[in-house]
Amino acid sequence: MKRLMVLILALGCQSGRTSRDAGAPKRPAESVTVWTEKLELFVEYPALVAGEESRFAVHTTVLAGWKPVEAAAVSLTLRMDDGNSVRAVSGERPAPGIFLVVLKPARPGACTLTAAIVAPDLEGEIPLGPCQVHASASAIPASQEQPVRITFLKEQQWRTDFASAPVVERELQPSVRATGEIRPVAGKEARLAATTPGRVNFSAPTPVLGMMVRKGQVLATVAPRLTTGTDRSTLDAEISASRAELTAAEAQLARAERLFADQSIPKKEVEQARAAAEVTRARVRAAEGRLAQFTTTAAGTGGRGSFQVRSPIDGTLVTVDVASGETVEEGKTLFTVMDLRRVWLAAQVFEPDIPRVERTRGGWFTLEGYDHPFIFDAENARLITLGRVIDPQTRTVPLIFEIDNADGRLRIGQFAKIGLATGAPVRALAVPDTAVVDEAGKPVVYVQTEGETFERRPVKAGIQSLGWTGVLEGLRPGDRVVTKGAYEVRLASASGSIPTHGHAH
Numbered sequence: 001m002k003r004l005m006v007l008i009l010a011l012g013c014q015s016g017r018t019s020r021d022a023g024a025p026k027r028p029a030e031s032v033t034v035w036t037e038k039l040e041l042f043v044e045y046p047a048l049v050a051g052e053e054s055r056f057a058v059h060t061t062v063l064a065g066w067k068p069v070e071a072a073a074v075s076l077t078l079r080m081d082d083g084n085s086v087r088a089v090s091g092e093r094p095a096p097g098i099f100l101v102v103l104k105p106a107r108p109g110a111c112t113l114t115a116a117i118v119a120p121d122l123e124g125e126i127p128l129g130p131c132q133v134h135a136s137a138s139a140i141p142a143s144q145e146q147p148v149r150i151t152f153l154k155e156q157q158w159r160t161d162f163a164s165a166p167v168v169e170r171e172l173q174p175s176v177r178a179t180g181e182i183r184p185v186a187g188k189e190a191r192l193a194a195t196t197p198g199r200v201n202f203s204a205p206t207p208v209l210g211m212m213v214r215k216g217q218v219l220a221t222v223a224p225r226l227t228t229g230t231d232r233s234t235l236d237a238e239i240s241a242s243r244a245e246l247t248a249a250e251a252q253l254a255r256a257e258r259l260f261a262d263q264s265i266p267k268k269e270v271e272q273a274r275a276a277a278e279v280t281r282a283r284v285r286a287a288e289g290r291l292a293q294f295t296t297t298a299a300g301t302g303g304r305g306s307f308q309v310r311s312p313i314d315g316t317l318v319t320v321d322v323a324s325g326e327t328v329e330e331g332k333t334l335f336t337v338m339d340l341r342r343v344w345l346a347a348q349v350f351e352p353d354i355p356r357v358e359r360t361r362g363g364w365f366t367l368e369g370y371d372h373p374f375i376f377d378a379e380n381a382r383l384i385t386l387g388r389v390i391d392p393q394t395r396t397v398p399l400i401f402e403i404d405n406a407d408g409r410l411r412i413g414q415f416a417k418i419g420l421a422t423g424a425p426v427r428a429l430a431v432p433d434t435a436v437v438d439e440a441g442k443p444v445v446y447v448q449t450e451g452e453t454f455e456r457r458p459v460k461a462g463i464q465s466l467g468w469t470g471v472l473e474g475l476r477p478g479d480r481v482v483t484k485g486a487y488e489v490r491l492a493s494a495s496g497s498i499p500t501h502g503h504a505h
Contacts, residue, residue, distance in 0.1 A: 042451025048133040068097020072119035108135040149453040150493040162485035170430040172465040175419040180347035188339035198224040202324040221306040242284040249277040315339035348396040365416040380404040428470040446482040
């Protein structure tokens with residue numbers, strides 16, 4: 001589709017030429033790229049000739065998001081050194097972000113180009129630098145052989161996740177790399193289990209995931225399971241039988257007491273009768289209690305004889321492992337409560353790095369889904385321990401920091417890539433980590449030399465710190481490197497189709 005569009009545009013340009021243009025020699029293409037804080041302007045045009053029209057293709061890119069400027073008014077001004085100037089406003093727009101401007105300089109000589117753009121948040125003049133108007137096409141110097149470049153067109157850049165940024169000096173923190181995870185603080189996690197088999201009934205308010213709970217708050221009750229009697233009629237019969245036995249035992253006790261008073265039986269028989277009456281009375285109470293428990297359980301509510309499930313800590317309800325009304329066994333986990341206001345960052349440090357991190361008191365870590373690293377230091381974290389025993393399988397020791405999590409962004413179980421600070425910051429040229437591509441084990445960056453041309457540049461990498469990589473060799477301050485889309489540029493370099501100059505419009 002891209003090649004088809006270029007062909008159509010090129011044919012359109014050719015069909016618009018006059019017979020006079022058809023006989024004129026082809027002028028070499030020139031280009032200029034300028035970056036501002038918000039915008040990139042990439043301008044292509046044929047070498048300027050006095051008295052002849054030149055079509056300028058102005059490619060406009062918004063750096064935030066690397067997208068084309070959809071709607072704008074673009075003009076170009078050509079100022080001669082003698083003070084005369086020519087100005088033209090964009091007319092035809094072959095594609096979003098590309099504006100065509102036609103200028104016709106009147107006389108040869110040195111000149112300067114200036115672009116002006118009117119668009120939301122983008123208004124202003126942008127100097128494009130010096131230029132030269134030639135007396136005739138034959139007076140244009142022969143093009144010098146250009147080094148081989150990688151071409152990645154604007155239309156391709158706009159359709160992918162792309163960005164570039166200048167190489168600058170930054171303070172980089174020496175560090176040791178490690179991996180780890182977010183864990184709950186020891187003693188700040190409570191797993192609430194059933195202490196008896198029975199039926200679970202939620203308390204009000206109904207426990208739901210993410211709910212904040214207080215220490216001592218009742219989350220549910222467990223009505224113990226009946227050990228005898230499986231229906232109401234059986235329990236009623238048990239109570240009736242126990243009461244009958246109690247009546248008989250009490251009568252036997254009364255008879256024994258009368259006989260003892262008449263000195264007809266020894267005292268031992270009275271005590272035996274009294275004990276039998278107490279045992280039978282206890283049976284009656286137990287049977288009545290089982291009936292009351294059966295009634296409570298059948299109604300689905302906790303009550304007298306139920307066990308309360310209370311949170312032992314302030315925290316967040318992170319698991320609910322039962323449903324209200326469910327029957328559970330003793331030891332079944334019902335809820336998990338965690339105090340997440342502070343969490344542990346547990347790093348696994350490899351054996352050779354242990355001496356370097358013994359004095360560390362901070363660093364940073366990254367989590368999946370977050371663009372920026374999390375920094376931890378003396379203000380929001382404290383060192384808990386550096387392990388004394390090396391894991392024989394991984395050859396690592398745990399290094400644990402307790403970190404403030406008042407905003408709740410850190411979640412238990414998250415995997416972290418960690419940098420542990422090991423010394424004073426140093427100042428060096430740096431590029432984002434995303435700009436460095438590993439090619440056969442060697443670091444490479446792609447330098448944007450112009451709007452659509454790039455150069456593969458091997459570099460010598462240094463310190464990695466907070467998402468930045470120090471560069472010891474291969475780049476200069478001001479070089480502009482691809483920070484997003486380097487892989488796509490690499491594919492373009494391997495395609496075998498590398499035009500010398502951009503594309504036609």
